[in-house]
Amino acid sequence: MSAPDTLQVPDILEVEDLAVDHGVGRKRKRAVNGVSFSIPTGSTLGLVGESGSGKTTTGMAILGMLPIASGRVLFEGRDITAIPRGEQRALGARRQVIFQDPYSSLDPTKTIGYTLAEPCRIAARADRMSAAQIAERQAMLLQRVGLSPDAARRYPAQFSGGQRQRIAIARALMLSPRLIVCDEPVSALDLSVQAEVLNLLVELQRDLGLSLLFISHDLSVVRHISHSIVVLRNGAVVEQGPAGRVYDEPADQYTRSLLAAAPVPDPAEQQARRDERHRRRMEDDSR
Numbered sequence: 358m359s360a361p362d363t364l365q366v367p368d369i370l371e372v373e374d375l376a377v378d379h380g381v382g383r384k385r386k387r388a389v390n391g392v393s394f395s396i397p398t399g400s401t402l403g404l405v406g407e408s409g410s411g412k413t414t415t416g417m418a419i420l421g422m423l424p425i426a427s428g429r430v431l432f433e434g435r436d437i438t439a440i441p442r443g444e445q446r447a448l449g450a451r452r453q454v455i456f457q458d459p460y461s462s463l464d465p466t467k468t469i470g471y472t473l474a475e476p477c478r479i480a481a482r483a484d485r486m487s488a489a490q491i492a493e494r495q496a497m498l499l500q501r502v503g504l505s506p507d508a509a510r511r512y513p514a515q516f517s518g519g520q521r522q523r524i525a526i527a528r529a530l531m532l533s534p535r536l537i538v539c540d541e542p543v544s545a546l547d548l549s550v551q552a553e554v555l556n557l558l559v560e561l562q563r564d565l566g567l568s569l570l571f572i573s574h575d576l577s578v579v580r581h582i583s584h585s586i587v588v589l590r591n592g593a594v595v596e597q598g599p600a601g602r603v604y605d606e607p608a609d610q611y612t613r614s615l616l617a618a619a620p621v622p623d624p625a626e627q628q629a630r631r632d633e634r635h636r637r638r639m640e641d642d643s644r
C-alpha cells in the first residue's frame with residue numbers, strides 16, 4: 358500500500374453550530390448564533406468582524422469562560438462541554454488567551470516573575486513544575502519574546518505597552534499550550550510596535566507549531582498572519598475560507614465593505630519602518 362500524498366492533520370478545534378447568550382431572564386440576549394468553523398492544527402484562523410459582531414463571545418466560549426447555549430466545541434477531538442469538571446483544569450493548560458490590554462493579565466502590584474508563574478500555580482497536578490523548572494522556563498521564554506531574564510524581578514509599569522504584551526505572550530506560553538486565543542492583542546499598540554508583536558506571534562506560531570485563533574476588527578491586521586478567515590456579522594458567520602481567497606475574491610458584500618475600509622499595508626512603507634527600527638536598535642546598542 359502506498360503512503361497518502363498529503364498528511365491528514367486533525368483539526369485542533371471544531372466549532373459546531375455554536376450559540377451563546379448574554380444576560381439572564383428577560384434580559385437574555387443571543388450574541389452568537391449557529392457559528393461553525395474549524396482550525397487545522399498548527400494554523401492561524403483570523404476571526405474578524407465589526408464591534409459587537411460576537412468575536413470575543415465566541416473566543417470566550419471556546420476557552421470555556423462562557424457557557425454555551427447550544428452546539429458543540431471540540432478541542433483536540435473532545436467535546437469540551439461534556440468534559441467532567443475535574444478534568445477542565447488539565448484542559449485549561451492547553452488553551453490560553455492573550456487580551457488586548459496586557460494589564461488584564463498583568464497585575465501591576467506583582468512582579469513579572471510572579472505573574473509568569475501564575476498559570477503554573479493553578480495548573481492541574483500533571484502540569485505542575487518545581488520552582489527551579491518555573492525559573493528556568495521563565496528565563497527561556499522572556500528571552501524568546503525579546504526581554505532580558507532580569508525582567509522577572511521588575512513590575513509591569515516599568516515596561517512599555519509592546520513589552521507588556523510580550524510578557525503576556527510569555528505568560529500564555531508557560532504551560533506549553535496547543536491553542537492560543539489572541540483577542541485584539543495589538544489593537545492598543547502603536548503601528549510600528551503592532552508589526553513587531555505580530556511578527557513575534559507569527560514566529561512563535563510557526564516555530565512551536567501553535568494554533569492561533571486571532572480575533573480582530575481590523576482585516577488589515579490579520580491579513581498576513583492568518584491561514585484561514587471567518588467573518589462574523591451580528592453573531593453569525595457571513596463568510597469563511599482560506600485567507601488568500603477571502604481577501605482576493607470575497608464572496609460576501611459585508612466582507613467586501615470591511616475590506617474596502619481596511620488599508621492594504623504598503624510593503625515599501627513597512628520596509629522603511631523596519632529599517633528605522635533597526636537603525637534605532639543599532640544606535641541604542643552602540644551607546
Ligand SMILES: Nc1ncnc2c1ncn2[C@@H]1O[C@H](COP(=O)(O)OP(=O)(O)OP(=O)(O)O)[C@@H](O)[C@H]1O
Pocket residue numbers: 379380386388406407408409410411412413414415574
Ligand atoms: N457581558 C455582556 N452582557 C450583555 N451583553 C453582552 C456582554 N458582552 C457582550 N455583549 C453583547 O454581545 C454582542 C457580542 O459582543 P462581543 O463582545 O462578543 O462582540 P465583539 O465582536 O467581540 O465586539 P468588540 O470588537 O467590540 O469587542 C454585542 O451585542 C454585545 O453588546
